[in-house]
Amino acid sequence: MESLNIFLLIGTGLMFTGLLLGSLSARFGVPSLLIFLVVGMVAGEDGLGGIEFDDFSTAYVIGNIALAVILLDGGLRTRLSTFKLGLRPALSLATLGVAISAALVGAFTTWLIGVDWRVGLLLGGIIGSTDAAAVFSVIKGAGVTLNERVASTLEIESGLNDPMAIFITLMLVGMLVDPDAQWGAGMLVTLIQQFGLGILLGLLLGAVISEVLLRVRSNEGLHALLLCSGGAMVFAITNLVGGSGFLAVYLTGLVAGNRRGGTGDNVLKAMDSMAWLAQSGMFLILGLLVTPSRLIENLPYALAVAAFLMLLARPLSVWISLLPFRFTWREETFIAWTGLRGAVPIVLAVFPLLAGVEQTYLLFDITLVVVLISLLGQGASLRFVARKLKVSVPRTTEPKQTVALAAPRDRYLMQFEVEDGAKAVGKSLGELGENERTPLILYRNTRVLSLSDDPKIEAGDLIAWLAPLSHKSGLSDLCHKLSSDEKRYYGDFSVLGKTPVAQLIAVYGVQAPPPLWQGLTVAEIFTKQVGKQTVVGDTVRVSGLRLRARSVENGTVVMAGLKLPG
Template identity: 30%
Template sequence: MATGTGAEGLDPVAAIALVGALGVGAQWVAWRLRMPAIVLMLLVGVIVGPAMGFFDPARDIGDIYIPLISIAVAIILFEGGLTLNFHTLRDAASGVRRLVVIGAPVGWLLSTLCLRYGAGLSWESSAVFGGLMIVTGPTVIAPLLRSARLARRPAALLQWEAILNDPVGALAAVLAFEVVVVLRTAETVSTAMLTLVLGIGIATALGAAAGVLTAWAFKTARVPEFMKVPVLFVLVLAVFAVSDMVLHESGLLAVTIMGVVIGNSRIPSFEELRRFKEHATILLVSGVFILLAASLDFSTLGQLTWRSLIFVFLVLSFARPVSVLLALATTKLPWREQVLVATTGPRGVVIVAVAGLFGGRLVEIGVADGALIGPLAFALVAASVVVHGFTLAPVARLLGVTASERPGVILVGGSYWTTGFAEALKQAEVPVLITDPNRGNLRRAREIGIDTFFGDILSETAELQIEIAGYKTIVAATDNDAYNTLVATDLAPEFGRENVFQVEREKSSVRHSLPSTLGGQSIAGGATYHELNRRMWRDWTFRVTRLSEEYTIEDWRAKRPEAEILAWIDTSDEIQFVSDDADVAAGPGVRIVSMLPPGEATRERGPNGARKGGDDAGGAAA
């Protein structure tokens, strides 16, 4: 079938392909521009949808696009549940519990008041939409946390709250809607409450049972390795559908509980399953936001008045902060972390998708202003995403609750080379951490004040004790090539393959060589562990040299023909590792991090290895 525009529109295949291309493309552009991806996705969806009329989901895909959004939200929540490991909750457990048990009901009440007196909605619509506004949106929180590099505890608070309150908010809206139905129809209160309690109970039991059954089947090899992901997808869809048949929107609760159970079951191949689900979630989040934005009707938005602006302002500046601060008031959380959580509450996919559903149902039973719920939800999502998307990172830095002020470097393996390298990075004010399971290998680093972690970087202890979000680059530099390759391969999805490096492998026979597809990028011109440490014994030194208009990269290279460039630090103080000189974006203010042979380190050095009378900082040879 041919594609077209205008009244005919696109055929379904082309429309779905367009959604994928726009969503993933928007995420990539946002990554390049270092801006919140959600903002760009909403903008792109509005442009191709209501602004240009090029794409209309209802016209081009058909009625199936609504169920597709519901399924996508279910999978997103399931993946979010998988990430909720109880070990990561630890010191944030009390705060999360209060945000759900106290913060959610208080937020429901305050949101209802904002809708009633701010937006001017009826009590019926206000109560239903107010319950739904408990939701903060894991689809929005996750990408914001990645870009803001928050400290572990506030990040855990925001992540757990977003995941747990998603189904809670949907069920709160269900409860309010059932009450409205009772008041507007002949149904009895006891029947409505029985249906609600039964639905929640079945959803909880079904999700937990499915999680336990899946974990048991995977642990006991009842499911072959190649079928684990397909089986998982089918089970998620089945649990969601069955639970929704009992009580609408309870499927969100069921799949979330299923994900939490599986995520805490220590099943084999869990990392592979989780990463596949993360990739699927990125695609789904992209698609859902494009679909929702493209399906927006400007005429519906035209129903909003100046009171809608008051409503959005009250939610962001009153309802959210007050409910969170009341919930966390008696906890031991530092006030800075409480303020950050209180001022961070972006809304996401679930609230827009479910708001339209309940708005239509309210209209059907005679609540006329239920039609305003959908437009108000979109306005709130758009405003909160833009506000929090651009303010979270600056506010976190202002409050001092980031993992680090600038992205750091993890050096795996304590040696002469890594210790000297870490010393130079520290003098350049780049956060650096050396990890090693041998305490003796860390002695020299501790003596000179380098941060260290005694243990395996791949261990659960490392995951709990190291603020991974504060580090951008990892360099595997132990004397074990196989372990370096394992570290680089295992951590590449988390750090990004462009930020994972390892020392070159020693030449070995074909029988003992490792696949070239595994591991990270080479560093120091492809030098091996032993070559790098031999250089240290021969008095090679590290230097950090600032370039200027008068002193260019060409001037630097002419004076140091044998120097080895390891990385460069841009004018925003972010470090970029390189494999060769061509990767250096040289310019005024850029600093070159390098290793120099003895003959090229000619300037006099101070007592700590710093070069006197220049912009260079040096790391002392071991």
């Protein structure tokens, strides 16, 4: 009993310390995942704790379960419109990009260290993919809102690129264990099987699980537990039949988060706790595996590989992978810099250790240093780089609460508190309603006012709206004062996407637009200039006026910020 209590005290003490420091790390711009990893290292055999832990099999199991929960949570938070927006470029990065990055790192490692080319390429495969836990956590904790095109591409890439990395790793491990084996079309079939079964079972079983949960209608805490256990089942089933469990569980979350109204705020909050528990426990265990004294032996090689990956291999693979798509150089540069490595490379580095491949401790040590450098260098600088490259957009004031409805599926119940000086103050409720947004409840001083009286809005009122998510920015604009960041970014005025450009020119007296733009609306100008996948933050200039997309629905601008010349 005493040993059990000591074990429990050590485990919970490490978890508490990691979570406490992780919650404070955002103030200093340090990724929380790095804190958990360092706490584990400090508690390890070379640290203050002196805990000897080298059970790679246990770490491998814990890492897989934790990654499944993190990917499930990421899928739940991905809107279907966002997924469609980022799918094609993310898929290119997750396949071609990983292959190019792995090949470049493999060639560099073979030349630098003088190892067998298969060992060098194995290292490239291990560190070739970005990590979902790192990407989701760091972007969320960076304190910036990335434009949707960049954010969706990064997040979906991290959810899709595991099959390619696992395929490369297992192929090279197999070649090193059995050099005489024949490798040909069978390996290509394995890759197709990984992707194909992962997609099929993820979508199919995700639909089944979400349908069951919708019919059960359990409370939020139980709903989150059922989601986690159901996602783990999908992960295990897919792996058993030879598919990619990581891809399947991410798609399961995507289906569950978008099917028949999606997942409510309270369920997402419960899932957020699950994801925190998973990533903190996983990185603490991985930190315990680290032996800092051994890392020093290969530190120069590891630093060289990390620099090559971050400054050459990743940027080149991103540039080639995104050639067919309409990304600006700023967006491509940011995506290249935010190729965060985390738990996935460390888990993959365990594969050759379990298989008994020679020189695997070298690979494991280099992988650990690459992850540390990535989290410290790329993760900590994400906020600064995003603002310098202008791929972030100002945060709008969020609703008090957002509730997804089962029907109509594209409508949400959003509640806003009206601030003093907001545009809505002094107007009647009837003036603010439109076809797609409807005020349902006006709450003032502990009582609900009758909408039939069409009351005038006052500061401090709470208004519940029924509207699509694309109207959130517009409703926030009505109920809250623009922050200085929003005014600087969007301009002092806002115009609807259906506003004719000729009308703006007539009002503000700038030069006439090109003949081809005559008769077009603001939304049509964006479609013509940017394309059908316009996102918030995209900018066009019309006859001296700067228009910046502020609210977008299905690639069409609903509202734009207007800045006058001079």
